[in-house]
Amino acid sequence: MATSAAANHSQMLEDYVVRTRGLTKIYVMGGEELHALDNVALDIKRGEYISIMGPSGSGKSTLFNMIGGLDKPTSGTVYINETDMAQLDAAELAWIRCRTVGYIFQTFNLIPVMTAIENVTLPMVFAGRTPDEQLQRGKELLELVGLGDRLYHRPSELSGGQQQRVAIARAFANDPAIILADEPTANLDLRTGKEIIELLRTLNEERGVTVISATHDLHMIDISDRVVWVRDGKIDKIEDRQSVDVKVGHVDWEDQYRPTN
Amino acid sequence: MSAKAQGANEFRVGRVELPWSTAFSISKKNIMVRFGRAMITAAGIMLGIAFLVSVFTSKAILMGSGEPPSPEQETRQTWLIVMSLLVCSVGICNSMFMSVTERFREIGTMKCLGAVDAFVVKLFLLESGMLGLLGSLIGAIAGFLVVCVVHLLKRQLGQIASMDWAYFGMGLVEALVIGMLLSMAATIAPAVKAARLPPAAALRTDV
Ligand SMILES: Nc1ncnc2c1ncn2[C@@H]1O[C@H](COP(=O)(O)OP(=O)(O)OP(=O)(O)O)[C@@H](O)[C@H]1O
Ligand SMILES: [Mg+2]
Numbered sequence: 001m002a003t004s005a006a007a008n009h010s011q012m013l014e015d016y017v018v019r020t021r022g023l024t025k026i027y028v029m030g031g032e033e034l035h036a037l038d039n040v041a042l043d044i045k046r047g048e049y050i051s052i053m054g055p056s057g058s059g060k061s062t063l064f065n066m067i068g069g070l071d072k073p074t075s076g077t078v079y080i081n082e083t084d085m086a087q088l089d090a091a092e093l094a095w096i097r098c099r100t101v102g103y104i105f106q107t108f109n110l111i112p113v114m115t116a117i118e119n120v121t122l123p124m125v126f127a128g129r130t131p132d133e134q135l136q137r138g139k140e141l142l143e144l145v146g147l148g149d150r151l152y153h154r155p156s157e158l159s160g161g162q163q164q165r166v167a168i169a170r171a172f173a174n175d176p177a178i179i180l181a182d183e184p185t186a187n188l189d190l191r192t193g194k195e196i197i198e199l200l201r202t203l204n205e206e207r208g209v210t211v212i213s214a215t216h217d218l219h220m221i222d223i224s225d226r227v228v229w230v231r232d233g234k235i236d237k238i239e240d241r242q243s244v245d246v247k248v249g250h251v252d253w254e255d256q257y258r259p260t261n
Numbered sequence: 262m263s264a265k266a267q268g269a270n271e272f273r274v275g276r277v278e279l280p281w282s283t284a285f286s287i288s289k290k291n292i293m294v295r296f297g298r299a300m301i302t303a304a305g306i307m308l309g310i311a312f313l314v315s316v317f318t319s320k321a322i323l324m325g326s327g328e329p330p331s332p333e334q335e336t337r338q339t340w341l342i343v344m345s346l347l348v349c350s351v352g353i354c355n356s357m358f359m360s361v362t363e364r365f366r367e368i369g370t371m372k373c374l375g376a377v378d379a380f381v382v383k384l385f386l387l388e389s390g391m392l393g394l395l396g397s398l399i400g401a402i403a404g405f406l407v408v409c410v411v412h413l414l415k416r417q418l419g420q421i422a423s424m425d426w427a428y429f430g431m432g433l434v435e436a437l438v439i440g441m442l443l444s445m446a447a448t449i450a451p452a453v454k455a456a457r458l459p460p461a462a463a464l465r466t467d468v
Contacts, residue, residue: 098375
């Protein structure tokens, strides 16, 4: 009995790839305190596709930065794979950014002097992979995002949508557990944005990677497993897909986005 | 390629790395691809080193002429060297500060991909060292040519041929080393400061 309870327990732990407890970020500006995040508790299951929605200034990017280890919270904790991020030193944090989290930004943030393949392989360099491995994986990933014929183009020679695809390939370089995307479609036209979202969803389903995406894009809601609504640094409500579908009135999700087979 | 994302059971924390060979090639790329921008950054170095080398050359000519320089001339030469080094330092500090600052976003991105602070500093030091050497070389050639042209106009080209080449050679090497070290030294402070920023802050900066 005892063993099965323990197994159960560890299974439960394994279920959550990200957990935050009492997560608070306070910016002090001109003597005034601004609670960009206020006591946020959020559990994200492995393999989920989560959208974080909320008005401008509600704290989406701040939450993104805290979960991704890009900034330190004022108080509270972020656990990634049950590791308390606050306990890690700089090198360990870098390791998590390198191996466990893949980042996608609104402004793509490719390294301008590097070609597509060099951008995609850079995280693999940091991870200590061999040059052969880097090249092979880099090519596979760029083919996966539909840029097999653009390996040696620089960001300035690619369209916005193509740059974002390179950024997605780069985010997957070290098979991360989590993809964090901060308004990945905000700088793209409607159709390209839709393609990017569908690509992320497909990768989420095929690879079991957890996707956490801050967005204003209502299209994103349709395909999310859960939508977290943020307002004034607090979680307003969390909706799962069923209730979202009814609310947004898109019952055709099944036909449109389920892989057809 | 393993097609599955990491699970918690295979989770462990290790160390990231950046081999010297890769760092070297990234820094080289940064100079080659942005060559125009790099040359503007290097302009300060070129100018300063050109000044320095022209002073060294004049002194070498003086020493080659047989008559030792008077104490007066010696003081003047020393002053000129100090002045040219000052010009050099100010120009280089300014250029390097700018070239680090305009790349904050890139630094933030690198850190998101797993770079530790030391990688960022390493890359910028390598880049500024190479740029410093290249700029110094161009500056040295320019400085020497200017002195040659001046003597050509004065129809005293013979003095160049008979100058103290050993002294000139040493001055040249000194100037190259100084140019390289100065540009590296000028990069350390802004690079360390930029590298220490949390990635979120570095990414937010728009220049
Ligand atoms: N570095 C900072 N210094 C001071 N205040 C900040 C800083 N970063 C964010 N804030 C404030 O924190 C609040 C939340 O900002 P955040 O960027 O997280 O919003 P957001 O939900 O991502 O908005 P948007 O949809 O416009 O991107 C805002 O009021 C913002 O002004
Ligand atoms: Mg934002």
